[in-house]
Amino acid sequence: MPESIHHTLKTIFGFHQFRAPQQDVIERVIAGEDVFLVMPTGGGKSLCYQVPALHRSGVAIVVSPLIALMKDQVDALQDNGVRAACLNSSLTTDEARSVLRQMHRNELDLLYVAPERLLLPDFLETLSTLKLALFAIDEAHCISQWGHDFRPDYVKLGQLRSTFPDVPIVAMTATADPETRKDIVNQLGIGEAKVFVAGFDRPNITYTVVPKHKPFVQLTGFLKGRGDESGIIYALSRKRVEQIAEQLMQAGFSAAAYHAGLSDKERSRVQNAFRCDDLRIVVATVAFGMGIDKPNVRFVVHYDMPKSVESYYQETGRAGRDGLPSEALMLFGMGDVMTARSLIENSDNAERVRIELQKLNAMVAYGEALTCRRRALLSYFGDQRDNDCGNCDICTDPPQRFDASEQAKKALSCVYRVGERFGVRHVIDVLRGAKSQRVTDLHHNKLTTYGIGADLSAVEWENIFRQLIHLGYIVQDFARYGVLGLAPAARPVLKGETQVILGLPRAVIKPEEKAKRRRGAVTELHQALFDKLRVLRKQIADAANVPPFVVFSDATLLEMASSKPRNERELLGVTGVGEHKLRKYGTAFLSVINGLNADFD
DSSP states (O other), X not given: OHHHHHHHHHHTTOOSSOOTTHHHHHHHHHTXXXXXXXXXXXXXXXXXXXXXXXXXXXXXXXXXXXXXXXXXXXXXXXXXXXXXXXXXXXXXXXXXXXXXXXXXXXXXSEEEEOHHHHTXXXXXXHHTTSOEEEEEESSGGGGOTTSSSOOHHHHGGGHHHHHSTTSOEEEEESOOOHHHHHHHHHHHTOTTOEEEEOOOOOTTEEEEEEEOSSXXXXXXXXXXXXXXXXXXXXXXXXXXXXXXXXXHHHTTOOEEEEOTTSOHHHHHHHHHHHXXXXXXXXXXXXXXXXXXXXXXXXXXXXXXXXXXXXXXXXXXXXXXXTSSOEEEEEEEOHHHHHHHHHHHHSOSOHHHHHHHHHHHHHHHHHHTOOSOHHHHHHHHTTOOOSSOOSOBHHHHSOOOEEEOHHHHHHHHHHHHHTTSOOOHHHHHHHHTTOOOHHHHHTTGGGSTTTTTTTTSOHHHHHHHHHHHHHTTSXXXXXXXXXXXXXXXXXXXXXXXXXXOEEEOOOSSOOOOOOOOOOOOSSOHHXXXXXXXXXXXXXXXXXXXXXXXXXXXXXXXXXXXXXHOOOSHHHHHTSTTOOHHXXXXXXXXXXXXXXXHHHHHO
């Protein structure tokens, strides 16, 4: 089996090797097992069901939340020579009937449907008469109320396991903390599924958070010098989105607004223009979300702070899906915190409010972090790292450091003494010797750690706890009201075997004029050829009425520009060039490459 799936990977998809843990996932699904996969955006989740679909008999049913996302995936599969289709409300009656005929005649390898369509009784009845290869559930975090994009229709997907007990289910998401993972598995009824967490790191993304100060000036400073790079700017309200888009257009930028209040026609126009590289910048609310399959988004800007770390991770993850250097900039202001809090509290669901406020607090902690941004971000998902990334604002412009070993011992000891059953505020009250009724009622004024941190303010202790959480010495359980517990790394600190170095809050915050550039992807030597290949790709894509990335990704064009293949055999060695695409596009791309060889030799 390994040889045959490698053959499929190379000849159909144009990739030379699997990334961890793709091969293990694929082999388990082919063997008929259920799998739950957490893998970062751009990590290759789709291959984990697309390859098995080509190796198991029957049609694979893929549950996808958005029409645009289905279309991009189907276009890309068809361009690789795979028999794929989608069934959704964008199709005419005749088109839908044609797809159903293909499905009944066993002429499809993959069929993409929305959960609402899949769960219609008539459709389920139809599926029961067919040979099914597998069910793939994309964006599986939509199943969980702990997730940031909860959709009630997704919860009903739990009936698939009982209705089709012998059909393997592979559920996937890029964004799920430990509590969300448990909930997804339970809701789907796949308790025996092998869970793969492939890590959350996106090393090609540079994370930057700057204090919000004249935000539009900061934004335009960031955008200048970025040429025709594609990007997304997120804002919290429709009104803000429209204002920013209008101001950018007046300033000469290719930009447009996108939010749920616009007509379907306008939203479709904006999304298609962006996908096809005819529009450079989309200013959007979170309505511009999961349907973004465009791999060459070079930057994501959060003009306003998102409501949760999951949202931030998901939205910044839309940058650099092709693996090339990309940037995530967040403008962080306490006014945003108050706005987000008021939006959350405007709900009658007390449990939902509690969960979302906990998540907001974690987002604020990230924005105020003085530790490596990547380590802070990954620690939220339980992905602890021992080293700083060197590719975030904290790493490239570090705050002043101090030896916090004694303060860390006090903090960790107090967490232990209160039984690892309380949140940050209560632990700080005990450390500072607060005379509150709650401390007294719990007899925590009798603990040996009571008052041992009275020399520091509550704000200073909050900073210390925040960093201890980000560095992996303390774990915070959001399912239990943010209760603090000791991580294994705390033991050597308590024993005095590990020195803890933390950052001091910056006393003076400089306005940020412009984010640092980290192009690095295209050297001047290769730029001319890369640009000509992009022009050719755009011409081919426009003629076929598909986005340019369906033809080839920027990463594939960059590899062509740097390696300059001279014939079909060498072109087939470029990542992203499979046999089907070689037959379709090889001659055209080789003619451009060979026509420029003399300029570089």
